[in-house]
Amino acid sequence: MSVLHIDAQVVDNREVIKDHRVITCLAPDLAELARPGHFVNVLASEAASSILRKPFSIYHADPHTGLVAMLYQVKGPTTVGMAHKRAGDRIDLVGPLGGNVFEPDPRPGVHHVMVGGGYGVPPLVFLSKVLGQAAQTPQITFIVGARSKDRLLCQDELAEMGVNVRPSTEDGSHGVKGRVTDVLSEILADDVAVYCCGPDAMMRAVGAMCIASGVDCQVSLEAPMPCGIGVCMGCVVDTTDGIRVRACCEGPVFDARKVVWK
Amino acid sequence: MTHLSVKIGTLDLRNPVMTASGTFGFGVEMASIIDLNRLGAVVVKSTSREMRLGNPTPRITETPSGLLNAIGLQNGGIDNYISEKAPFLRHFNVPIIVNLVGYSVDDYVYLAQRITAAGAADALEINISCPNVKHGCDFSVDPLLTFELIDALRKATPLPLITKLSPNVTSILPIARAAIEAGTDGLALINTLLGTAIDARKRRFKLANVTGGLSGPAIKPVALRMVWQAHQAFPDIPIVGMGGITNGIDAVEFLLAGATAVAVGTATFVNPAASLGVLDGLEAYMDEYGIDDVRELIGAVKAIDD
Ligand SMILES: Cc1cc2nc3c(=O)[nH]c(=O)nc-3n(C[C@H](O)[C@H](O)[C@H](O)COP(=O)(O)OP(=O)(O)OC[C@H]3O[C@@H](n4cnc5c(N)ncnc54)[C@H](O)[C@@H]3O)c2cc1C
């Protein structure tokens, strides 16, 4: 694994929905190496009391332009610091991190189904983009869930990409009224491969549904990752093999069958 | 030519900057990020007799200027260390210090003998605080147990012994004295400070283990004080100082307080090359102030009115 410590230049930073922003920076080496499921550990807190880096999934990485983007929810010291960045500012990144990233199902004609919620959506957008570059355009369905219409992420972008977008909102303000699993249950079939990232409860429910149907499901797990490089043992996940592995190195993406949920 | 090398017992360090146990893994991941050969020594994660899974999660939480961890000494056990980790580390030209942890004197002696026989370390760091032990055998708060342990280890191995003290005691001096009388070659201080964190919104503890060990800049003043106290009481015993060291100036402060060497822990999470940054900063300080030999700094702090 080749881990870079980068002082990248911010080229853009804008709000996409309430409290969610996309920061784009110039980091050609990172753009070259990044794969869907990789993340970066960002040092951006302006508060001296918050010293740690925080992990963010890579949302876009373009080796041609050298641009890398992250989509983040503004909630604490790091993300507030990120929100303050302007074009021309610098941002301190360590990455690409993650020893196991999304692995596209190689079966010919497979139907790729993304299931994302909140800031779990961006790595799946990246994955859809990469899958879409294949010579034979695969069938991709993107189930995205939120509380309400104004909280749905990446809608326009997904529509432009030509993937089959299936929104679900809990209040029914857009798409199916209910949860992502309500949509997924209609789609699950033998030729489906599921890739999921979102809140724990969502990944757990999606994973369970896929396991019950015998469908492969990859989940990208979230855990506090003080180091992100595998040395602190803080981010471990219990697996069905009876061991505790590091989400930063043996993950963040896991086969849903392997995860012991808390 | 600045002179950076220091000695802990028979262990020669090319410079006084090492890594803190548990913050550098077993060097495998770090080796692709920094040049291990520039370090004074690599101190690896605590190693126990059997493989340990550690505590349930969440076992880490950020706190003001630091972090609270309750990893619970997760490691692959001594067999795994000797067969997989040590051979990798031996490719480098840097002293390896293995941090040992056990439940009993027997455990520690066994570990020391295995490491010694395998040539799998250049020195041993003895982690005597085992806060998660149910039956309450905690060497770090008991001078008699500390003496018994270090005495047994002294007889079991010729490797230099560095006894790592817990700060969670009324005074570290009786424990330090016991380790010294039993023949330790050096002291390492401090380990993490016991604390907890509560989420007011959820009305729950933030750690599954409830309590954890505090590290990072938040603990630096406490660590400096303890290093200084130990150095005052035992000026001849080498001390490895640690607790919140982030840059060269922090390291200088620990040396002035009486440390012979320093270890960089939590700072490595923030900047993977922090240990080398500390070394560069120390050299820059020595250049700036015309210090030729790093040993001139050890214990050289003066009172305000001196
Ligand atoms: C592999 C991985 C990938 C990730 N990818 C992304 C990503 O792409 N985008 C993204 O945004 N995040 C992502 N995260 C999550 C992100 O790393 C954390 O949210 C991070 O902690 C944010 O850092 P912070 O310093 O801004 O806030 P922190 O201080 O770390 O967290 C916010 C703190 O504020 C408090 N808080 C939170 N919510 C509330 C509330 N509603 N009311 C009151 N207090 C609250 C809590 O105490 C919480 O601890 C990812 C995590 C992992 C492990």
Ligand SMILES: Cc1cc2nc3c(=O)[nH]c(=O)nc-3n(C[C@H](O)[C@H](O)[C@H](O)COP(=O)(O)O)c2cc1C
């Ligand atoms: C995540 C983490 C794991 C640690 N694991 C160990 C360990 O296994 N054995 C040990 O003796 N000390 C362990 N420590 C303590 C450090 O070695 C060091 O004593 C302490 O963190 C203070 O230094 P720092 O502030 O530079 O981190 C650990 C510290 C942290 C933060």
